[in-house]
Amino acid sequence: MTKSWQDKLKQWRKQHGDEYARVLLDAPVETTMLKFVPYPGVILLMGERGMGKSVEAHAIAETLHRAQKAPAVLHLPNIPVKTRRNLQALLPEWMKIVERREQWPKGGVIIYDEAAQSAHARRTQSSGAIELDNLIAISRQRRQTIIFISHHSRKLDIGIVHEVDQIHWKQPTYAHQLFEREEIADFSMRAFDFFQDLRGGRPWRECSERLKRLVKSTTIALDMSDFRFVTFKNKLPAYWSEELSCLFQDLSSQESLKKEVVKD
Ligand SMILES: Nc1ncnc2c1ncn2[C@@H]1O[C@H](COP(=O)(O)OP(=O)(O)O)[C@@H](O)[C@H]1O
Numbered sequence: 614m615t616k617s618w619q620d621k622l623k624q625w626r627k628q629h630g631d632e633y634a635r636v637l638l639d640a641p642v643e644t645t646m647l648k649f650v651p652y653p654g655v656i657l658l659m660g661e662r663g664m665g666k667s668v669e670a671h672a673i674a675e676t677l678h679r680a681q682k683a684p685a686v687l688h689l690p691n692i693p694v695k696t697r698r699n700l701q702a703l704l705p706e707w708m709k710i711v712e713r714r715e716q717w718p719k720g721g722v723i724i725y726d727e728a729a730q731s732a733h734a735r736r737t738q739s740s741g742a743i744e745l746d747n748l749i750a751i752s753r754q755r756r757q758t759i760i761f762i763s764h765h766s767r768k769l770d771i772g773i774v775h776e777v778d779q780i781h782w783k784q785p786t787y788a789h790q791l792f793e794r795e796e797i798a799d800f801s802m803r804a805f806d807f808f809q810d811l812r813g814g815r816p817w818r819e820c821s822e823r824l825k826r827l828v829k830s831t832t833i834a835l836d837m838s839d840f841r842f843v844t845f846k847n848k849l850p851a852y853w854s855e856e857l858s859c860l861f862q863d864l865s866s867q868e869s870l871k872k873e874v875v876k877d
């Protein structure tokens with residue numbers, strides 16, 4: 614059986630204290646989304662609300678559609694029919710909204726936004742989580758690239774965190790990074806520092822609009838196969854609109870409302 618990257622990481626940390634430090638201290642290598650993103654593969658995309666996670670996921674789908682003719686799906690179970698229709702009308706024809714995992718196309722890009730909603734850590738034992746685990750395992754055979762989007766890893770099913778090929782960060786908050794799973798806490802702190810540097814230490818509210826756009830368009834990412842940090846930029850997808858952005862925001866606020874109810 615091949616070792617999980619956690620085991621590899623632990624062993625590597627023990628043997629290569631200096632190298633481990635270098636991974637964290639070296640400046641990330643600049644690359645492009647097209648060169649870096651795995652196809653097929655599994656990406657975990659994290660960062661604070663409003664910092665460009667959905668935009669990046671859509672930019673990845675658009676890039677792989679252009680380069681590889683990959684179809685894409687937005688996995689959105691249980692959304693109101695009207696919202697679904699409005700949303701679909703704003704998306705390109707190669708991107709479909711689906712509700713069931715059997716609808717994920719071969720060779721497709723799957724955007725699993727706000728992954729914590731259904732891949733919630735507290736439900737690790739549920740059949741849903743096990744199913745998701747299996748899906749990740751077969752995604753490689755089906756040549757899929759799955760993008761799981763979440764605020765931070767603590768809320769995620771451990772199965773997902775352990776299976777990812779890459780972790781991408783849009784700007785996280787300090788609080789979020791404190792809640793990360795132990796395995797990736799150091800890396801998350803690195804990502805936090807990276808964005809802090811990019812802002813020149815300025816608080817967010819004091820950043821110019823231009824600087825905010827730069828921050829939102831920048832990603833720092835860790836390749837789990839060789840523990841190497843890279844950075845790249847992404848533009849808004851050609852079909853992106855304020856209307857689309859608002860619909861996504863509405864969806865996540867509805868989801869968080871539901872979550873509040875469940876908590877009580
Ligand atoms: N790469 C980018 N370039 C310019 N503006 C961006 C970029 N990424 C995000 N934005 C702006 O930020 C808004 C929020 O981005 P979004 O991806 O919806 O955030 P999140 O999914 O993290 O909550 C977008 O609607 C857009 O106006």
Ligand SMILES: [Mg+2]
Pocket residue numbers: 666667668726861
């Ligand atoms: Mg979003």
